[in-house]
Amino acid sequence: MEDNKNNNKNNHKKKLARIILTAFGLLLLAVLIWRAGPKVVWENIVQAGYYLPLVCLTALLWMFLQAIAWSIIQGAFQKVPIITLFRAKIIADGLGTLVPVAANIGGEAARAVIIKEHSPLNEGIPGVVFDKTIEYLASLAYLAAGLFLYLIYLKIPQKLKISSLVALSVIFIALVVMVILQFKGVYSIIGRIARISRRSRRWFEEKESSLRDFDRNMRLMFSHSKTGLLIAFLLHFTARCLGAVEIYIIIRAMGWPASLVKVVFISVFTVIINTAF
Known part of the structure; x- marks a missing residue:
């Protein structure tokens, strides 16, 4: 009887939270339309x-x-409904x-x-981190292909070429660091940092079990089905390719001409910005 009451309370709280968040979302949409100008928004529509x-x-x-890719990664632990993901x-x-910074x-x-x-x-966070790593790897491959295309087919300033290659190199280094940290684990690294002060050591002792679980689950991700990881x-x-298609449709909607190479060029820099921030 007590369990049923608790379940009803939890369900009521969830429904209330959904209503509040939905109302907040609609209010935010109204504010954005008001700031942009209802007339301008309608004209663009x-x-x-x-x-x-x-x-x-x-989109x-x-x-x-x-x-779907995330569901494959998260499936290393247990299945999560695709609609939820x-x-x-x-x-x-x-x-x-x-909030771009977030x-x-x-x-x-x-x-x-x-x-x-x-x-x-303790399963969701490693799944998200590993999925993000795979996403970065796919982004890196897309960036490399895109940069190769426009370096060959487009006449662009030398400075832009150099900055593009630098961005590609930075993303590659960041990806390597992410993989190393995930494979080796964060427990020992955080343990060394925690020696700085008594408060940090106390925090580390409290979170020791969680950090060990995180490292163990991250290593489990690396032993996941290789076919699944490839998919x-x-x-x-x-x-990422569909993102380029989305940009192409937007350009056409604005009535501008757009070649495949130029669309890829724009999408490459969009990916760089999204990856960085």
Whole structure:
């Protein structure tokens, strides 16, 4: 009887939270429209015409592919409903768009929290981190292919070529560091840092078990099905390609001419910015 009461209370709290968050989202949308100008927004919607639903569908499609890739990664622990992952992905991307600095911090952390009912945080966080690593790897491959294309086919300033190669190198180094940290584990590294002060040592002792669990689960990800990891990589790579298609549709909606190489060129720099922030 007591359990039923607790369950009803929890369900009531969840429903209330959803209503509040939905209302807040609608209010935020209204504020954004007001700041941009309702007339300007309407004129852009009219100009976009049937391209607008195409843009939305394309964006949802590449996010859905990323959600499938994440489900493969998260499946190393236990299955999480794809709809839950898809919803978490949309929320994380939305948070990253509204607060750019939080794109790779708050937004990604939200993914693990949203799926907590299906996968505890000691499994959700490693799954998100490893999925993000695979996404970065796919982004790196896409960037390399895109940079190769426009270095050959487009006449661009030397400074821009150099900056592009520097960005590619930085992303590669960051990816290598991420893989090393995940493979070797963070327990020993944080343990050394925690020796700095008594308070940090106390915190480390309290979190020792969680850190060991994190390292163990991260190593489990590396022993996951190689075929599954390859499929996840290809899904993330395809999602990046669909991002270029989305940019092409937007350019066409604005009535501008766009060649394939130029679209890839724009999408490459979009990926660089999204990866960095």
